[in-house]
Amino acid sequence: MVNVGYLMLLLPLAGFLFLVAFGRRIGDPVAGWVGTVAVGGAFVVACIVLAGLIHLPADHRVVVHNYFTWFSSGGLSVPVGTLVDPLSMTMCMFVTGVSALIHLYSIGYMKGDRDYSKFFIYLNLFVFSMLLLVLGDNLLLTFVGWEGVGVCSYWLVAFWFQRESAASAGKKAFIYNRIGDAGFLLAIFLIFEKTGTLQYESGPGGGIFGQLSHLGGGTATAAVLLLFLAATGKSAQIPLFNWLPDAMEGPTPVSALIHAATMVTAGVYLLCRMNPLLHLTTPGMEVIASIGAVTAFVAATIACAQQDIKKVLAFSTVSQIGYMVLAVGTGAYIAAIFLMVMHAFFKGLLFLGAGSVIHGLEDEQDLKRMGALRRYMKWTTVTFTIGFLAIAGIPPLSGFWAKGDVLDNVFAHYKVLWVIGLVTAVLTAYYMSRLEVLAFGGEPRFDKPGPHGEPALHAPHESPWVMRLPLVVLAFFAFFGGVLDLPWVHTHNLESWLTPVFSGTLYNDNLSATSEWALALTDIAVALIGVIVAVWLWRGAEVDKPALEPAFLQRVWYWDDFYDTIIGRPGQRLATFFAWVVDARVIDGAVNGSAHLAKVTGTAARKLQTGYARNYALGIAIGMALIIAFMLSRTWWG
Amino acid sequence: MSLSGAWYLGLAAIVFTIGAIGLMVRRNVLIMFMCIELMLNAANLTFVTFARMLHDIGGQAVVFFVLVVAAAEVVVGLGIVVTNFRRRATTVADDLDSLKG
Numbered sequence: 001m002v003n004v005g006y007l008m009l010l011l012p013l014a015g016f017l018f019l020v021a022f023g024r025r026i027g028d029p030v031a032g033w034v035g036t037v038a039v040g041g042a043f044v045v046a047c048i049v050l051a052g053l054i055h056l057p058a059d060h061r062v063v064v065h066n067y068f069t070w071f072s073s074g075g076l077s078v079p080v081g082t083l084v085d086p087l088s089m090t091m092c093m094f095v096t097g098v099s100a101l102i103h104l105y106s107i108g109y110m111k112g113d114r115d116y117s118k119f120f121i122y123l124n125l126f127v128f129s130m131l132l133l134v135l136g137d138n139l140l141l142t143f144v145g146w147e148g149v150g151v152c153s154y155w156l157v158a159f160w161f162q163r164e165s166a167a168s169a170g171k172k173a174f175i176y177n178r179i180g181d182a183g184f185l186l187a188i189f190l191i192f193e194k195t196g197t198l199q200y201e202s203g204p205g206g207g208i209f210g211q212l213s214h215l216g217g218g219t220a221t222a223a224v225l226l227l228f229l230a231a232t233g234k235s236a237q238i239p240l241f242n243w244l245p246d247a248m249e250g251p252t253p254v255s256a257l258i259h260a261a262t263m264v265t266a267g268v269y270l271l272c273r274m275n276p277l278l279h280l281t282t283p284g285m286e287v288i289a290s291i292g293a294v295t296a297f298v299a300a301t302i303a304c305a306q307q308d309i310k311k312v313l314a315f316s317t318v319s320q321i322g323y324m325v326l327a328v329g330t331g332a333y334i335a336a337i338f339l340m341v342m343h344a345f346f347k348g349l350l351f352l353g354a355g356s357v358i359h360g361l362e363d364e365q366d367l368k369r370m371g372a373l374r375r376y377m378k379w380t381t382v383t384f385t386i387g388f389l390a391i392a393g394i395p396p397l398s399g400f401w402a403k404g405d406v407l408d409n410v411f412a413h414y415k416v417l418w419v420i421g422l423v424t425a426v427l428t429a430y431y432m433s434r435l436e437v438l439a440f441g442g443e444p445r446f447d448k449p450g451p452h453g454e455p456a457l458h459a460p461h462e463s464p465w466v467m468r469l470p471l472v473v474l475a476f477f478a479f480f481g482g483v484l485d486l487p488w489v490h491t492h493n494l495e496s497w498l499t500p501v502f503s504g505t506l507y508n509d510n511l512s513a514t515s516e517w518a519l520a521l522t523d524i525a526v527a528l529i530g531v532i533v534a535v536w537l538w539r540g541a542e543v544d545k546p547a548l549e550p551a552f553l554q555r556v557w558y559w560d561d562f563y564d565t566i567i568g569r570p571g572q573r574l575a576t577f578f579a580w581v582v583d584a585r586v587i588d589g590a591v592n593g594s595a596h597l598a599k600v601t602g603t604a605a606r607k608l609q610t611g612y613a614r615n616y617a618l619g620i621a622i623g624m625a626l627i628i629a630f631m632l633s634r635t636w637w638g
Numbered sequence: 639m640s641l642s643g644a645w646y647l648g649l650a651a652i653v654f655t656i657g658a659i660g661l662m663v664r665r666n667v668l669i670m671f672m673c674i675e676l677m678l679n680a681a682n683l684t685f686v687t688f689a690r691m692l693h694d695i696g697g698q699a700v701v702f703f704v705l706v707v708a709a710a711e712v713v714v715g716l717g718i719v720v721t722n723f724r725r726r727a728t729t730v731a732d733d734l735d736s737l738k739g
Contacts, residue, residue, distance in 0.1 A: 613734070614663070617661050
């Protein structure tokens, strides 16, 4: 049963090709159903493969299939193959599952869009690329998937490209990712140079992981940092995190699928996949952990001051991925994967809930113009609240267990980073409660004119069932997902399932039961503090509180302005210089100059062409005379 | 008595010079043609002279080729002159300056 893994790739690819050929003809909503069925089929295949993998003995759960050789050149041979192991299947399960739900949701959300079928073309291609990234059995195939999800992200962020802001947000996402991709490429070159292979753990010499002894400490650190640069681009970590909030210009299902649940976790997946390499370098791990903690904190502070419901969720995503990266840097890979899966559930849920709100409220995204939506959108309110409680870390919802797992490991390893993580947990509970209170609590504000003179909005309406069903399913998993990896269970859970993948590289916190209880109580306490403070501050009817939303946080710590000053403007000046000085004067000067020279020469030379035969005859005579004189001189004096 | 070869060569040089100068100073196309014929025949005379002086029949053979080429040249040239005269009613070479740069 594990041998049908390739079908997971082929189904979304077939959906993509079919929609490219016939999408426009079959149109709304059939195209959406075709896309959904293709991805749903991939989910079914993933379940079958997973069942097959579970039946294998624990230490045989690595199934590599090479289908054909992509190319081979000198010592490099790149097969196209799939690597099915517990890590890749965990990813596949939630990628295909959440994707299928979000495809279903999009059928309702994108209704009436003029590029309806194009949307599903991109989504199917995205799912294919993501699965290729996850299932590829060598770095190059992963890189192809990596670029594929990047370009789909670009297309989907700029999906409504008629809007200037959406078009430039797409470009921003693409360029930030390119910087990270350069790191990925360099890492591939470096690893190939040292190990002579790109396959993870199959092929000659046991692949990269079998050849790690050829890597010195310095090389390993360099390779890990380059891979981490790629991860910061894709997973929106400092210093390349600011594309993600802008990416919210895309349709909300895209934000939920690509920019919350799946693609942005690709960086974390890559680091987990390369865990034997990471194990070689303590400094590299320290950098990863520090960046993760700082990103989690910085993004959480920014999320506290955003007005746009999707922007809050976007910064929250950056912050949560920061937690995952922190866990990876600690060596707690399973905690990172656990949080990644739980995050896919509750953040997908939150984004789809936000989409439902936006859909019901005439595309209004400003939190300050919502309020009291609980009275109009019961399904959305209940499911969104479950997502909110999960991310805030309230037990027994999934977020509590996942975040607790990360923080326990960090506590045992890096005390300082643990404090940062804990402060971030308070902030997380705070900004999510603020969002919940502003959107669903209090009194309605949408029926009043907006601050910039926008007309009052109609009363919101609940979304259709295709949009509610994914909300309910995701809410179920956001609520109960924690049972996958409860701290007192040690068999038949996510931990025992994933441990073989990370054998020998996994950090073990070895905390006593007392410390675990103390840490769990601390987590609950900080979550409650955040919730209570937020509710107390934002419960009133007055929603404009500049003191709580300083410009420094609203402007993202001036991060964009910083990049604009040190890179954007000098770059623009350099381009202006090249356009108006180098191009206009030097290059055009050379071209125009040679033309001018030819013209001057020609003007002078045309005077020789008199048109009188006698002149030409004279020329011939003089020429002959000279030749004869020359020959005579050779005869007499030669 | 027979004259030495130098006389013939001298005559050829004089005829050639007359032809060359005539070609350059005269404007009438027909006269210019005659000048060309003078130069060709001067060349023929040198060929024959050298053939006799060096006892080599090759020089005399070349003369036949030159005569044939000259005849062909006159046919084509006069054809052009006649056609041109019909179109422009002139035989003055300086009027035919449409190739002036």
